Amino acid sequence: MKFEHLIEINDPLNPLIDSLSLEQLWRGLVLRAESPKLFVPHLDECVIEQRTEHGFHRRQRYGELVIVDQVVLEPMREVRVEVAEQKDISASSLRMIIEAPHPDTLFVRFKYDDGHDAATDAANAMYDEFRRSAYQESDIDTIGILRDLAAEGRLDALLN
Numbered sequence: 001m002k003f004e005h006l007i008e009i010n011d012p013l014n015p016l017i018d019s020l021s022l023e024q025l026w027r028g029l030v031l032r033a034e035s036p037k038l039f040v041p042h043l044d045e046c047v048i049e050q051r052t053e054h055g056f057h058r059r060q061r062y063g064e065l066v067i068v069d070q071v072v073l074e075p076m077r078e079v080r081v082e083v084a085e086q087k088d089i090s091a092s093s094l095r096m097i098i099e100a101p102h103p104d105t106l107f108v109r110f111k112y113d114d115g116h117d118a119a120t121d122a123a124n125a126m127y128d129e130f131r132r133s134a135y136q137e138s139d140i141d142t143i144g145i146l147r148d149l150a151a152e153g154r155l156d157a158l159l160n
Contacts (some may be wrong), residue, residue, distance in 0.1 A: 001114045001128040005136055006043055006099075009106035018147055022076060022098065024155040026075050028146035029079045029096050031155075036060065039142050052156045091115040110139045 010019045037043050045061040055072040072080040081094040095111040112135055149155050
């Protein structure tokens with residue numbers, strides 16, 4: 001399943017949306033990767049095992065299921081989560097890409113790739129439709145949490 005969607009962060013023509021700065025948005029997306037329990041209530045544990053100059057490796061536990069992945073950071077541009085094939089899990093990825101087509105306008109493009117081929121995607125079409133919906137709702141919730149953190153000044157505090 002390959003799936004992507006775009007969430008608008010700032011729209012200067014819509015006064016009902018509180019604007020986030022590029023730095024706040026970036027810090028929030030990194031926070032989602034570093035502290036996913038703030039965003040994923042059913043996650044039992046996340047341990048960052050190794051940091052590199054371009055990101056970190058982490059281990060997440062959901063009950064008995066353990067997922068080891070790598071987070072790659074391209075500052076102010078992209079947070080990429082890469083899951084290598086492991087036990088019953090196929091290789092997959094999530095990319096959260098910041099787009100700024102105009103000054104004061106920000107979007108985040110969420111791109112998912114579960115690593116399956118076209119035949120597997122066809123066989124899983126109904127199931128994948130539910131996953132797409134769940135991913136989109138989770139991403140909308142993420143942006144809502146980032147807005148709340150920004151309104152509380154917590155994202156600015158993380159910038160210092």
